Amino acid sequence: MNILLRIVADKRQEVNLRKSVVPSSQLERAELVNRTPFSLANRLRESTTGIIAEHKRRSPSKNVINHSFAVCEVAKGYENAGASALSVLTDAKYFGGSLDDLIVARASCSLPILRKEFIIDTYQILEAKAYGADAILLIAAILTPEEILQFSTFAKQLGLDVLLEIHNTDDLKKSLLPSIDIIGVNNRDLKTFTVSLETSKTLSSLIPEEFVKISESGISSVAAVKSLQPYGFKGFLIGEHFMKTDNAGQSAKAFINQL
Numbered sequence: 001m002n003i004l005l006r007i008v009a010d011k012r013q014e015v016n017l018r019k020s021v022v023p024s025s026q027l028e029r030a031e032l033v034n035r036t037p038f039s040l041a042n043r044l045r046e047s048t049t050g051i052i053a054e055h056k057r058r059s060p061s062k063n064v065i066n067h068s069f070a071v072c073e074v075a076k077g078y079e080n081a082g083a084s085a086l087s088v089l090t091d092a093k094y095f096g097g098s099l100d101d102l103i104v105a106r107a108s109c110s111l112p113i114l115r116k117e118f119i120i121d122t123y124q125i126l127e128a129k130a131y132g133a134d135a136i137l138l139i140a141a142i143l144t145p146e147e148i149l150q151f152s153t154f155a156k157q158l159g160l161d162v163l164l165e166i167h168n169t170d171d172l173k174k175s176l177l178p179s180i181d182i183i184g185v186n187n188r189d190l191k192t193f194t195v196s197l198e199t200s201k202t203l204s205s206l207i208p209e210e211f212v213k214i215s216e217s218g219i220s221s222v223a224a225v226k227s228l229q230p231y232g233f234k235g236f237l238i239g240e241h242f243m244k245t246d247n248a249g250q251s252a253k254a255f256i257n258q259l
């Protein structure tokens with residue numbers, strides 16, 4: 001079983017449990033549900049650097065990356081560094097994240113925040129809004145075209161932007177909907193965990209102009225970003241490269257200053 005299937009099987013159990021503890025009606029009463037989200041897509045369109053800096057403690061491919069940072073320091077550090085947006089992994093089992101990380105990040109910075117999660121139910125989209133996210137991730141490989149339509153439409157009704165992640169042309173064919181704002185090409189092969197920026201470069205010309213294009217995973221140098229920009233990428237999702245250092249904010253600042 002590949003890692004995504006394993007994560008999704010666990011996620012179904014987790015979401016059922018969460019729903020029984022905190023029903024949707026309770027999420028709907030959360031203060032942040034009434035907040036007007038920032039547009040991640042617009043922020044990337046306006047940005048010249050487009051760095052989406054990620055808070056990431058651990059991962060299936062690298063195991064522990066960094067457990068010693070406070071989320072509020074990382075969020076403030078990335079904002080001071082000039083990042084265009086913040087990505088917060090909220091999965092606990094595989095990434096060491098939580099919804100508490102999301103709410104702390106929201107209180108700590110004014111960047112658009114992406115809830116980086118394995119979304120398989122509209123309940124998680126309502127959670128994203130209730131905990132202060134501005135955008136959600138949908139992963140084409142784990143969703144049917146009907147689910148992508150249903151989930152992205154619901155997110156747009158809540159005012160959230162939608163990033164749809166693809167790995168190949170089959171994923172891309174499921175994604176060309178008006179309710180999708182951003183298409184992200186993931187450079188990490190989730191069967192082997194190898195990363196190749198060629199995945200982004202190869203798929204870039206197949207993504208229609210109306211979508212903001214971003215490249216995700218395995219980006220570890222300024223040269224890599226510069227090599228992707230001519231392919232039309234406006235955003236670059238970077239986690240491990242910043243989080244593995246002693247100071248994620250400083251690392252992001254040094255990186256962004258060279259762009």
Ligand SMILES: O=C(O)c1ccccc1NCC(=O)[C@H](O)[C@H](O)COP(=O)(O)O
Binds near residue numbers: 004061216238
């Ligand atoms: O990072 C992983 O090992 C991973 C494994 C399985 C599913 C998703 C995974 N990562 C989620 C992400 O998309 C990355 O955290 C994000 O693109 C940043 O990647 P990186 O800069 O390589 O940390």
